[in-house]
Amino acid sequence: MAKTSFLLARWQRRALVLVVFTIAALLITVNWRIAQFEQLLQEGKIVRFALAPVDPRSIMQGDYMTLEYAIAQEVWLVLPDGMLEGQLLLAVDSQQVAHFVDIYHAQPLTTEQLKVNFRIRNHDVKLASNSFFFEEGQAEHFSQAKYGEFRVNERGELLLVSLLDEKLQRL
Template sequence: MGNVMAKLSATHKWALGIVLFTTVAILTGVNWRIFKFEQLLNHGQVVRFALAPVDPRSLMQGDYMALEYAIARDVSSALTPQQMQGQLLLAVDEQKVARFVDFYTDQALGKDQLRVQFRARGNQIKLASNSFFFEEGQADHFSSAKYGEFRVNDNGELLLVKLLDEKLQPL
């Protein structure tokens, strides 16, 4: 290896250094994001969103299900045209099912309240994921989903964990 390095010009050594640095930076970034997701899965607070009906023609498209949340209607009606993203203030009941209270504006959170990030894109409110991927051939099994279960961290980041039936049992 030392003999090969000695034969490289300064320009090639510089280029090799940039490639190595970039590779390490990308791998570090990817692993950091994976670590953050693992932390959210292990330590995030559970919150559940009721699913809203979706056009049946687009409900099952390949190996995923399009998701829409009932809470999105309340958010859409309270949204101003210039609000494209922010955080929602939610109340959570004893079953961890969330309902929209208001937009979060740095107010103190109540006992059973939390905040979550949202984005408005077109006519759709995006919370975390607007689709749920599953194994091929499992469409009928997941078509009875009534709730999405998420983990949320202190910054309001959401991660979809699983779909639940009307009794809040995992599918």
């Protein structure tokens, strides 16, 4: 009986060490990703995408707006068959509004160009967030959105910062 309790105690210690290690690894990973987002907010270039808002309400999730990007149709026209992710080559005008140029193929960028990551999911071009959640009762206010303002880093990762009206003013 003592031998059985000793083996059980050893198994319990190993399980506890495994649980503690897993939790620590998870916390480190989550905090590292949060730090990356904070750095992107602070140091990322501003880029704006013309939007095509789709659905301003969700009964299960509260008020939100599904976002579609105006460049999505242009991307579909040149997207190679079977390509599900990659990077887009964009030109940015003086107001930081992005315009689709082509699929990025590791060519050198000019100062007016940048690359952004994309993926295809459910036959939609996804850039960053494809939804924007807002306070209940604000659907009419946010339905005026014409642009999404993002921060982009050197790797092409995007982070949605805010929605803008037709005059590029924050909503």
